[in-house]
Amino acid sequence: MSNLCVIIVNYRTPDVTIACLESLLLAGEHQAFSGNNHELSIWLCDNGSNDDSVSRLTEWANRRLGKDAWHCLDVTSDKTNAVNGERKKMVMVLSDRNRGFSGGNNLCLRPALETNHYDYFLLANSDIEFTEESLGILMNDAASDSSKGIWGCSIVYGDTPQKVQCAGGWKYNPLLTTVKPVLEGTEVTRLVDAPPQQMDYVYGACMLVRSEVFLTCGVLNEDLFLYYEEIDLCLRARQKGFDLGWSRGAIVRHAHAYTTQKLKQSLREYHEMWGVLTITGKHYPYLLPWVLLIRCTAKTVLLAGRGRFGLIPWIYRASADYLWGCTEKDTERVNT
Structure with missing residues (x-):
């Protein structure tokens, strides 16, 4: 049995975030995940949206999960009760300001790591939607190969889900600072026959990280507010001996750049x-x-x-x- 913590950061996108959460719950209920005795917990950060996000997400959580199934943590006034959420279905963390991708994720990562309850952390953009089998396939692939510390999914475009946005991750040229998605534009049906792919980093829109990686390398780099956080994490992880993996059967849809457009x-x-x-x-x-x-x-x-x-x-x-x-x-x- 493996305990999975999924971290999602919301910034002024409550409708998109709720769609992501709904797809996540369905994936967590699927036989591919639950049938292998995996346990799912959600840590949701509202990153200082200052709109109706918190009320909308609260209404959704009460209706979908039940009032007693989730816990709210306000970092401006209540830093000590985070561990109370470890056995809840969801913990919602309220930030006092927009701390960026790294800062928002770290608001959840630090207290979640302190619980010593989770074997894996899945960092997912709020504009990701999971297919029903994706979570179970991803977890089963990770459990089968302990040499890999960070796993990427097969990301497809939200508006053209038959086309691959990237297969696990991207290649990076450090001199030209250019990036290239692995197998971009490939038909999804051809992934099953694709050979193992070389990548320099796992795509941060949806990446699974063993808890040992964060405990060894530290959490995300908050000097990076937006972009390149996953490159930094993957480089640090590889320097410590963790390999990168691609779960080809774990297909998730991504509304590309929706969150950054805000x-x-x-x-x-x-x-x-x-x-x-x-x-x-x-x-x-x-x-x-x-x-x-x-x-x-x-x-x-x-x-x-x-x-x-x-x-x-x-x-x-x-x-x-x-x-x-x-x-x-x-x-x-x-x-x-």
């Missing part, structure tokens, strides 16, 4: 540049001067060619903040 384009450009420099400076420091030159030049030409001149200063602002030694906490003003 942020202004200027902030997305800022955090993309910030993330590239942070990853390079930490893991490939010898490439940093070249990456800075190549990335700034390429993004300037690309944005100018599209007539998006107002976005160009954000590339250089992120570069300057990074070079001046600012941390993500120092730059919180850009996240509002």
Whole structure:
């Protein structure tokens, strides 16, 4: 028997999050999961939405799970009762502000790890929808190979589910800072015959992580507010001897970029540049001067060619903040 903790971060997308939760519950009830004695718990973070998300999610939880089946934790006033949720079906964590992908997930990860109750953690975007067998297949694959610390799913496009968005993860070129999804565009029916794939990191939209990985490597890097968090985690995990795996039969649908669309384009450009420099400076420091030159030049030409001149200063602002030694906490003003 394995205990699975699924962590989902909501930021102003209650309808999408509820659809994700509904699909998750169905997957947890499927024979492929429950029949193998796996146990499912959900930790849901509202990342300072400041809209009707909390009331909508509360209404859903009371109706779908029952008032006694879940627990609410407000990090601004109640940090000691998190462990009370370990035997609940769901724990909802309320953040006082938008802490980004890493910060929102870590609000759940830290107290959940302290319970020593979970064998695996599944980090899933709120715009993911699980197929009924996906959770059971993913868990069974992970249980069959203890050498792999982080597993990716077969991600398909939400609007064209017959096409693969990525098979487990992506390849990353650290000099050009380009990424390429593994088997993107492949027909789902062809995955069964696809050979094992090489990837540099597991796609963070839906990744299963053994608890030992977080206990050994630490939680997500909060210097990364948006983008590149999974690259950092996978690089740290591989340095500690954990391999990456692909569960080809675990198919999940992804409404690509739906969650990030809630942020202004200027902030997305800022955090993309910030993330590239942070990853390079930490893991490939010898490439940093070249990456800075190549990335700034390429993004300037690309944005100018599209007539998006107002976005160009954000590339250089992120570069300057990074070079001046600012941390993500120092730059919180850009996240509002």
